[in-house]
Amino acid sequence: MLDAILKYEDDLKAFRLPCLDGSYIPLHVLTLGSPGVSSDDPRSSQTQIPLATLVPPPLNPHSSSPIISLHPLRSLLPVPPPFTPPSDPSHILEPSTQVELASRKPHCDRKIDNNHLRPNVRAIDRLKEWASPYAIQQKAALSEHIPQHILDSAHAIVVEGWAAQTKTSYAAGLLRWHQFCDKENIPEQRRMPASETLLAGFVGMHAGLVSGSTIRSWLSGIRAWHILNQAPWPEKSNFLSVARRAANIRGSHHRRPRRNPITLQHLLALRLALDFSSPFHCAFLRKRPSIQTAMSLAQALSQTIFFDRTDDG
Secondary structure, X not given: OHHHHOEEEOOOOEEEEEOOOOOEEEEEEOOOOOOOOOXXXXXXXXXXXXXXXXXXXXXXXXXXXXXXXXXOHHHHOOOOOOOOOOOOHHHOOXXXXXXXXXXXXXXXXXXXXXXXXXXXXXXXXXXXXXXOHHHHHHHHHHOOOOOHHHHHHHHHHHHOOOOHHHHHHHHHHHHHHHHHHHHOOOOHHHHOOOOHHHHHHHHHHHEOOEOHHHHHHHHHHHHHHHHHOOOOOOOOOHHHHHHHHHHHHHOHHHOOOOOOOOOHHHHHHHHHHXXXXXXXXXXXXXXXXXHHHHHHHHHHHOOOOOXXXXXXX
């Protein structure tokens, strides 16, 4: 903080304190040969003088220069406003009942038309917060003969059936699905339940632009959205299955290149890195016959590496 306030003058070799009118008052003159001051770099950490030792020189009352009033140093620092607790904290919801809004602007290719059915929530919350006319009608029909708290409990437990990372990845599928429907002017009533023809068209519009595994993940997100809202899904559609297969072929250039095969040196390095006091490490080695074979071959051929058979059984 002292470095941000004091100004060092090279010609005077002195620190100056800023005043409110923009001028600086000299505080202390440094002698480069004095103890504790580096003669090589007067701006080094050794030249930082404690504030208590900085005494401004006396002002000459007969000087013709105007007298500048010196304010306390702390008056130059911003003072944070006092914290006022809320008078009525009853309106604050529990963290588990709040839906956190997205705090960042979406990426240019992730924008979606403003709609009350799809609030601006985090990706992990899209699966449960994004609705459709079918989902609203389904909940209204069920609430006529099932208590609301039972419906909420059933909805909450089904949402927990997907891991947090899975729900986050499924959110991309919901986003791409509604972007596709908005672009093609598909009405809300046709988006859920989605027909196999519309889903196959969605696959065809993105085939080749992304990998087949990406399209498969998007479809999984749309399917999970249907399951959560109890909407029918074309599970056994051969029409959609063939479309997905074609997307895998067309998007094959997006696949990562094949890696080099695992060599004996890789297996030896893995064997040396395993900790056989851990049951997981023991099971990892035991379940891979190729590693066991390589270890036996290395033990037979190598004269410098010796493996104790009692370590891995």
